[in-house]
Amino acid sequence: MLIQQLVNGLTLGAVYTLIALSFSLVMGILGVLNLAIAELFMLGGYFGFAVLMAQLPLPLALIAGMAGAALVAAIVERIGYQPFRAAPVVTPMLSTLGFSIILQNVATNVWGSDPLQLTDEVLSGRFNIGPVSVSAIQLTVLGVTVLLVALLAFLVQRTSIGRALRAVAENRDVARLLGVPAGRITLIAFMLSGALAGAAGVLIGVHYAAITPYIGVEIGLKAIAVMVVGGTTRIWGALIAGPLMGVVEVMTVAYGGSQIRDFVVYGFMILILLLRPQGLLGGGRSDQGQRV
Amino acid sequence: MNSTAPARLKLDHVTKTFGGVHALTDLSLQVAPGQIVGVIGPNGAGKTTTFNVITGAYRATSGSVLLDGHDVTAEPSHRIARAGIMRTFQNIRLFSDMSVWEHLLVAQPHAGSFARRLLPTRFSNPKAIERAEEVLEFFALGDVRNRLARSLPYGLQRKVEMARAVTARPKLLLLDEPVAGMNHDEAETIRSLMLRLRQDGLSILLIEHDMAFVMNLCDHLYVLDFGVLIAQGRPEEIRLNPAVLDAYLGRAA
Amino acid sequence: MSVYDAGLLSDIGILLLGALSVYIILATGQLSLGNAGFMGIGAYLTSWLTVVAGLPITAALIVAALVSGAIGVAVGFPALRLKGIYLAMATLGFGEMVRSFFQNFSAMGGSEGFHGMHHVSTGYIWTWAAIVLVLIMLIEASPIWLEIRAVRDDETAAGLVGLNPTEIKVGAFGCGAAVAAIAGGLFAHHHVYIEPGNFSFERSIDFVLAVILGGSTVAPGALAGAVILVVLPEYLRFLADWRFAAFGALLIGMLLVRRQGLLDRALLRFAWPRSRA
Ligand SMILES: Nc1ncnc2c1ncn2[C@@H]1O[C@H](COP(=O)(O)OP(=O)(O)OP(=O)(O)O)[C@@H](O)[C@H]1O
Ligand SMILES: [Mg+2]
Numbered sequence A: 001m002l003i004q005q006l007v008n009g010l011t012l013g014a015v016y017t018l019i020a021l022s023f024s025l026v027m028g029i030l031g032v033l034n035l036a037i038a039e040l041f042m043l044g045g046y047f048g049f050a051v052l053m054a055q056l057p058l059p060l061a062l063i064a065g066m067a068g069a070a071l072v073a074a075i076v077e078r079i080g081y082q083p084f085r086a087a088p089v090v091t092p093m094l095s096t097l098g099f100s101i102i103l104q105n106v107a108t109n110v111w112g113s114d115p116l117q118l119t120d121e122v123l124s125g126r127f128n129i130g131p132v133s134v135s136a137i138q139l140t141v142l143g144v145t146v147l148l149v150a151l152l153a154f155l156v157q158r159t160s161i162g163r164a165l166r167a168v169a170e171n172r173d174v175a176r177l178l179g180v181p182a183g184r185i186t187l188i189a190f191m192l193s194g195a196l197a198g199a200a201g202v203l204i205g206v207h208y209a210a211i212t213p214y215i216g217v218e219i220g221l222k223a224i225a226v227m228v229v230g231g232t233t234r235i236w237g238a239l240i241a242g243p244l245m246g247v248v249e250v251m252t253v254a255y256g257g258s259q260i261r262d263f264v265v266y267g268f269m270i271l272i273l274l275l276r277p278q279g280l281l282g283g284g285r286s287d288q289g290q291r292v
Numbered sequence B: 001m002n003s004t005a006p007a008r009l010k011l012d013h014v015t016k017t018f019g020g021v022h023a024l025t026d027l028s029l030q031v032a033p034g035q036i037v038g039v040i041g042p043n044g045a046g047k048t049t050t051f052n053v054i055t056g057a058y059r060a061t062s063g064s065v066l067l068d069g070h071d072v073t074a075e076p077s078h079r080i081a082r083a084g085i086m087r088t089f090q091n092i093r094l095f096s097d098m099s100v101w102e103h104l105l106v107a108q109p110h111a112g113s114f115a116r117r118l119l120p121t122r123f124s125n126p127k128a129i130e131r132a133e134e135v136l137e138f139f140a141l142g143d144v145r146n147r148l149a150r151s152l153p154y155g156l157q158r159k160v161e162m163a164r165a166v167t168a169r170p171k172l173l174l175l176d177e178p179v180a181g182m183n184h185d186e187a188e189t190i191r192s193l194m195l196r197l198r199q200d201g202l203s204i205l206l207i208e209h210d211m212a213f214v215m216n217l218c219d220h221l222y223v224l225d226f227g228v229l230i231a232q233g234r235p236e237e238i239r240l241n242p243a244v245l246d247a248y249l250g251r252a253a
Numbered sequence C: 001m002s003v004y005d006a007g008l009l010s011d012i013g014i015l016l017l018g019a020l021s022v023y024i025i026l027a028t029g030q031l032s033l034g035n036a037g038f039m040g041i042g043a044y045l046t047s048w049l050t051v052v053a054g055l056p057i058t059a060a061l062i063v064a065a066l067v068s069g070a071i072g073v074a075v076g077f078p079a080l081r082l083k084g085i086y087l088a089m090a091t092l093g094f095g096e097m098v099r100s101f102f103q104n105f106s107a108m109g110g111s112e113g114f115h116g117m118h119h120v121s122t123g124y125i126w127t128w129a130a131i132v133l134v135l136i137m138l139i140e141a142s143p144i145w146l147e148i149r150a151v152r153d154d155e156t157a158a159g160l161v162g163l164n165p166t167e168i169k170v171g172a173f174g175c176g177a178a179v180a181a182i183a184g185g186l187f188a189h190h191h192v193y194i195e196p197g198n199f200s201f202e203r204s205i206d207f208v209l210a211v212i213l214g215g216s217t218v219a220p221g222a223l224a225g226a227v228i229l230v231v232l233p234e235y236l237r238f239l240a241d242w243r244f245a246a247f248g249a250l251l252i253g254m255l256l257v258r259r260q261g262l263l264d265r266a267l268l269r270f271a272w273p274r275s276r277a
Helices: A002-030 A037-053 A058-084 A090-111 A136-158 A160-170 A172-177 A182-208 A215-220 A222-230 A237-256 A258-275 B047-054 B077-083 B100-106 B126-138 B154-167 B184-199 B211-217 B235-240 B242-252 C003-027 C035-052 C057-079 C084-104 C122-139 C143-153 C155-160 C165-191 C201-214 C220-235 C237-257 C265-271
Strands: A126-129 A132-135 B009-018 B021-031 B036-040 B062-067 B085-087 B172-176 B203-207 B220-225 B228-233
Touching: A002 A037, A002 A132, A002 A136, A002 A160, A002 A182, A002 A215, A002 A222, A002 A237, A037 A058, A037 A090, A037 A182, A037 A215, A037 A222, A058 A090, A058 A182, A058 C237, A090 A215, A090 C084, A090 C201, A090 C237, A126 A136, A132 A136, A136 A160, A136 A182, A160 A172, A160 A182, A172 A182, A182 A215, A215 A222, A222 A237, A222 A258, A222 C084, A237 A258, A258 C057, A258 C084, B009 B047, B021 B036, B021 B047, B021 B062, B021 B203, B021 B220, B021 B228, B036 B047, B036 B211, B047 B172, B047 B203, B077 B085, B077 C155, B085 B154, B100 B126, B100 B154, B100 C143, B126 B154, B154 B172, B154 B184, B184 B203, B184 B211, B211 B235, B220 B235, B220 B242, B228 B235, B228 B242, C003 C035, C003 C122, C003 C143, C003 C165, C003 C201, C003 C220, C035 C057, C035 C084, C035 C165, C035 C201, C057 C084, C057 C165, C084 C201, C122 C165, C122 C220, C143 C155, C143 C165, C155 C165, C201 C220, C201 C237, C220 C237
Parallel strands: B036 B203, B036 B220, B085 B172, B172 B203
Antiparallel strands: A126 A132, B009 B021, B009 B062, B220 B228
């Protein structure tokens, strides 16, 4: 039972990991909370569903979800972030909030507010490992997540784009002086982030075999909590925090009832914000302090 | 220096580090009541850091800061300000959207209880208004009282900042490069204002790169280099001190 | 006045109070995305006080405002060490925690909701809204408001001239929480039925929207924003299904061309040249 819950928790955690990575890519590199990510996640799910309902295979659905969400993320970056680069950090957050309101409304009008159901199972089959039963879908979710994280890690750590991303994260002005095209790099950061959120949307949709316009608020927003727990300034904190929060949530539901899970998840986030603002795994706080 | 009277300000073996950078190392200094004391040194010597430690903007890594014999090292900056230490900033920090007049009102925070301060200013604190008028006149800022402080010429902005610092009747005034970028006449005005403030019993600690200005004005000088005190004494002693010449000239070479 | 118009007016009054609750906090430079939480606390507490404890509505509202204000101070004290986005995230989390709490709070109906309140009139709602609005506008002429402006503008400099930023920010947070609770109590007694879903993230966003659209630097901006959010859809019937998208676009457009929102001090001075706003 416990192990079974652990597996279920890890599956949810995998999805959280992807969305949290999506949040922290933008937050870590640009210091901006892109609230539209919650709805990019939802949108990715719908794009994926559209492909699946046309009887096309899952990999295509994933690609569609990622590409679609990345494109919308590009629009968010051009209209909702670029013009506000010099403004207080709260301003771009508000403009991305505007986008999330729009996206949710669009989804509701296009696909209806009732859940969209997948009629045929995308993948069937279960594997029994001792007492634990893992569905093929769960395995897919986990596998795809690992693959995407590996891809992202390669991109960020090993490629010139990744180097540029890290340079901008370190110091935008210095990066520009060194010839990094900062404008293009922020666009790439937003699109990568959108693609991750979109993939998460497809995965959660396939996992539940259903999707609604409200999963952005119900699940996507909670990924903010996951990002905070992992540490907002370090991208990879989400790798630990995602599975952790997924397991915590599933365990809470299993042993405390489904109603208190949001209470626990957000409570955990607030505790971390207050007690360890650098995240669960973050190093010691720097004593640099603000210059006067 | 009169050694029996307690110093108005006393720094006792103050050290401040940022990560690995030693911005201040084991600095001790004193300001007596009614004195004008200068802190000089090349760029990055730790002068502004000294002010930040005194005013609680930074917490000293070790050592202590005493105001009239009371330890204020660990106090938050608003308490230190209320205890009687006010300052200006090297990079002017006036409040945006506030007129000169509003700057003088807002800098008197202990004027009136919380409930009283909720009333419209006209009723809540006639004394604060009186004091603001007085300072306005002292600094000859009457003509620009309703102008947005940030929209004024640079020299006037410096003056407003100084006026804001003086309004609450501090015991010690810290001025961080008050005449930087000013012409001779403007600097002369600031100098005479400082002298008049000293006459009223105010102690002043001054950071300034303009040597002529410092030598003419200060009773005592401290010279910092790389966060270390390399000399102190009366201006005429400092002028001839070989270590000081070395710190300044050696750097330029 | 038709029942329908009265309903709209009541909605404006309640939204005005909610928007003001965000405005007060924003005046100190802090953005709260969780004021629906305080609204929920006010709604449930007032309802319990009138339905179960039998208190008159006015007394219940005052008690709820005080309790919520105290909770606001208690929450604000640690939370206001956080700034900008971090505070926004913490308040968002707080709001969701409160909603989740009431979902589990079976004594007040849990997710089934709670009812039994007596309906209050539009006039009553507006009496409260007007009192709070006028009070805030009066406070804007006080020394405290200067201190608030100083803290918002430059917290460090404010501290160094002797203002206590923590006290000012926590105080404003408590006041915002109290006003949100009044909005909640009136909401409960206007709709005579409440459920946890009434006090979700979207509600917090409505408040923020009203302030940002109407004008975030002057109190009447909250009024303008509340009117826009409630009345605009009535005139833009053709937008019916798309009104949220329209608001979202309006928000982005406003931030792009007029970041301070519709009303600001210059505009108010232009409209009433004599007033020395
Ligand atoms: N907040 C901070 N974080 C890290 N290092 C700091 C900070 N504040 C000051 N420093 C470092 O401390 C040293 C002293 O700086 P400080 O500003 O006190 O110099 P200064 O004497 O005022 O120079 P200047 O004449 O240029 O104003 C410098 O090396 C500076 O980089
Ligand atoms: Mg300096």
